[in-house]
Amino acid sequence: MHLTPEMASPGAAARDATAADFLGRLPLFTALPRADLERLCSMVQDVRLAAGEVLMAEGDPGDAMYVIAEGEFEVVKESGDRQVVLARRVPGDFIGEMSLLEQAPRTATVRALADSRVFRIGQDSFRQLLTASPGAAGAILRTVGQRLRSTEAVLVQREKMAALGTLAAGLAHELNNPAAAVRRGAGQLRALLEAWQQAVVAFDALGLDGERAALARRLQGESVERMAAPSALAPLIYSEREDELLAWLEELGVAGAWELAPVLVSAGWQAGSLRQALAGFEAAHLPAVVHWLAVTTAVHDLLGDIDRGSARISELVGAVKRYSYLDQAPIQRVDVHAGLEDTLLILRHRLKQGVEVVRDYAPDLPRIEVRASELNQVWTNLVDNALDAMGGRGKLVLRTYARPGQAVVEVIDDGPGILPEIQHRIFEPFFTTKPVGTGIGLGLHIVYNIVVLEHRGQLQFESRPGRTCFRVALPIDMPPTAAAP
Template identity: 50%
Template sequence: MLGINDFLKKVPLFSGLPEHDLNTLCAMVEEVHLEMGEFLFHEGDAGEQAYVIQDGQIEILKNSGGREVLLALRQRGEVIGEMALLDAAPRFASARARTDSQLLSISHVHLGQLLDTSPSAARAMLYTVTARLRSTEIVLRQSEKMAQLGTLTAGIAHELNNPAAAVQRGADQLRQAIPELLLAHAGLQHEALSASQWASLSALEQETRRRAAAPLDSDPLERSDREAELEDWLVSQGVDAPWELAPVLANLELNLAELGVDIDPRVQVLVLRWLAANFTIFSLIEEMSQGAGRIGEIVKALKVYVYLDQAPVQPVDLHEGLDNTLVMLRSKLKSGVRVRREYDPAPIRIQAYGSELNQVWTNIIDNAADAMDGRGEIILRTKRDQDWVEVEIEDNGPGIPEAIVEKIFSPFFTTKPVGKGTGLGLNTSYNIVQKHGGEIKVYSRPGKTVFQVRLPVKLGAAQGGENPLVAIPQPSDEQLKEILMKARVIAVVGISAQEDTPAHTVPAYLQRKGYRIIPVNPNLKHVLGEKAYPDLLAVPEPVDVVQIFRRSEAVLPVVEQAIQIGAHVVWMQEGIINEIAAEAGREAGLQVVMNTCMRTTHRRLFPQEKT
């Protein structure tokens, strides 16, 4: 015991503990021995204990994109496993012994008691956690970039493979076709053809070239019948291997008699071979040209996507950026994901960090494809709103559960299985949009998830780089006054029992002013002397106004319920903005107020009433 006591005194987390508390802690810890290569815990496991390394080395590992990423190597005297205990979340990473190791195990209950009673331990823990978060984020962001680069590279390689294979295949077939053309041409040179006959053959050659560039879209059955007829005729003319010549001539669909080639049947067979060889060569050249053009298109899209050889900030074509992102992700999308573009008719150009902005589109579209499991529809919308532009990326996947919507932009938060994501994609997107002085929001329900990104046309137009307040059409003072005068029953969604919060003080003020307040909060039974209901659909009486104290991302389902119960007004409190939900309410005939405090508005419009 004395050995453990002396050891823990040298650990920063425990060094400031009173002797009595330290002795108590020593009695509670358990010793754990690991052999080299043995796992202490795995990523995704429930966190029940923290550990102090007495001896040996422990690797902290994260599975990212099917790869094992070494986040850190912990040594003697370091604490590990504490983060899962502090936020009551599954293990963020795995721990494996690099050498034979000895550790001390502390339960989450004892660790909690320690942090509650020891300021020095709490400070040490805060320092440890923040330092580790910072270092972990740096390592994972780099790993995420490499994984994303690998994914895009694999996708581009897949996209380049098909046209490159077409060019290679065409070149191989061209090597065989050219000698056949030369042989047929030499045969015609030995025949005594007149100038008019050579002129007719030249016209046939031009028609052959034209049809190779634009093949006729004939019925397959008719073409099959024509092949059979041509093969029979070629057999009757004693042509060798007629089954090779017939399909080419059927695709060509030329009638020699109609084109005026007046020659005897023996020479006519030579002409047919010559035309077939011409058609084959021109068709192969056309295929190779299309393949090379496709390769050029992909390379150009890749160059624009990363904004190679350009300044970090430059004018960016928003539609081109979205289209190039789709090119980068084509191998992932084409299997079963439909993409529909609903772009603003006018071109949209903004000042931006072009390659970083494309990373935002990549993260969102890639997540949408994953959420739909490769089957569904993605809609891309853009519009210009004076000095701002708006991009919406919608998918018809299963949606994001309401309980986690508020967490999706947090670092390390992911809903994907272990090893499928680091939880940094959307956090990176959020930071990039912030860097541009814009805002990013998400609205989700089963069958419809919309990511909305608003960006200033001119970089730096937003004050201080913070999310700008969006200019929302608001009711006039006369309309607001009429709403407040007509309203009798107000359902308050997201009401709080904490008396020092606006979600409590605002409805309390309105209640004092004579309004009937109906609390709506699934976590409360009673508040302000009234029964609380889990949602609007459970409210048993008519409602005039639905007042909302919820995050912007969670507003849309509330508005939909307000429409169902026949409310007249939806009032989003100050700081709450959801244009999609507002539009849904307006289309259903509701009046909508956003980003406005009802208490402040009432005091301003009815100053004669005592508060």
């Protein structure tokens, strides 16, 4: 980037005349008297950039605004590992005015798309412009308002899509484990079916009388029940029991004893207890009975794995449908606790890192009338912020209670808290304490809009080191003005 110095130079007069002619044609400067315009042009800097150069970077001090004379620029904002294009600016547009007005860091990056030229208006010159031309001040404020609305709309949609992507990634992670368990169980079951059929044929060929056949069925039922709720054994004890049982099975001449011993130990059998349970069978029948017992237990165990895995998948899919209120009316009465639980289920991948969730739910909390899917976005944003504040480890408290005409939800974390000097800004759009690229500062702003503006509720917070509480109070019946589209 090349700056033409502001101090007098041989070409300064010609430059000022060019700048005055150009700026004088723009609506922003038309109401400015010629003498004031020329004085302003004597104070601006002529800046030239090559294609690809950055005029201003997100986070830089907001110390000037720029008027584009030649070329084209794009305005982008970091969002995670991607850049969101907010706008393109062409000759006659001005940029950088928002940060200059607020005396705040730049909220976006501006990059030249082609070889470009701009006029830089510094802070002192900007103040003089606003003082000398109320029309210019009005034009700048109108432009700022339009750009804020446009930028917010783009980034709110981007924030929603990013949140959806995060939820989808977490859901995929959660679905992967039960899906893998189902597939693994189905594959093992397919491989075991032939052995199971052979064991059943051999068992039936024994021609057991009714009493012994009933005993075998009872032992099978006990094995399946124990397998479904196994007792936790220390590895050393498990290994000792497996070795003892393997030795006894080999002594009986049971085929594949080394594969069957672990199954029987997992079902709670020891060599002594199994020998005692099978005492009513003839010695010649024991190999076939034990083989049948172990294989059928293994089959039932695999079926249990498949059932649990598919149930978990069904639970997750159901949570997503409830969370999004798919195919349901936008406004309805909902169970706040169910919404909180669905949110926790969808964010479960983040809770596994070391977060203790404490639920302090009021049993008599009434159902409330809300825009259901938007309310779940409130819980998601608040819980997600709490997890970020705790660094993924700590205690998360969800508390609910009723007040006259209201249902109240508190989301409490034991993170470091919010600094007192920034607490008054946390609901502002684009305000964030996170590093550039890791947050665009709309999460709490969206929460505020949904709770306060759309539902006519209340949103409060208290924060100190070790405890931050966000309190959402929502009317039990949605006010007519809130329900209107």
